[in-house]
Amino acid sequence: GENVEQHPSTLSVQEGDSAVIKCTYSDSASNYFPWYKQELGKRPQLIIDIRSNVGEKKDQRIAVTLNKTAKHFSLHITETQPEDSAVYFCAASSGLNYGQNFVFGPGTRLSVLP
């Protein structure tokens, strides 16, 4: 089955700097990659996603890049702000068997220092 790894597990950046979180996946059939943000004590919320027919997607300060050949995708946050502090989860899904292949990474705890 699918296996998703995520690095780093924790990340601290100064306010205004950029943050990059990388995920790798094992199933070459995976073709949908969402990113969720979970603030402390709150529910996970989708912040951006990318499909395999696209190499990059951007939404204001957030962007996601996908390298299908290398089977990795990354979340990029520019001009970080304290409210970006949260745990970020990546996921991969192929749609071939919905439940089995929608797999989350272990999460990255991002701290933005003022």
Add this chain to the structure above:
Amino acid sequence: ETGVTQTPRHLVMGMTNKKSLKCEQHLGHNAMYWYKQSAKKPLELMFVYSLEERVENNSVPSRFSPECPNSSHLFLHLHTLQPEDSALYLCASSLGTGHTDTQYFGPGTRLTVL
């Protein structure tokens, strides 16, 4: 926030107790999910329901019993739990079970098994 609600928010139970977790979605979605979130582990998908029919069961122990009486309500019945079952249990819903359908999460129930 009224999209996906969960009750109770916190639950402490002994190993011999029987309790139920409740999830309700007000988004008109047709699919609902139960996830388990343990410290430093990826979100684990437990059950998937589509139009009140269970479509996925990821080898979850029988001490967890889901029930979906209609597309707006989802329950997780608990009995004879173990201390290692202590975790945050998250409910989610999506419009359908297409693998690109965005999942909307509830706030979770923090379960502690003594």
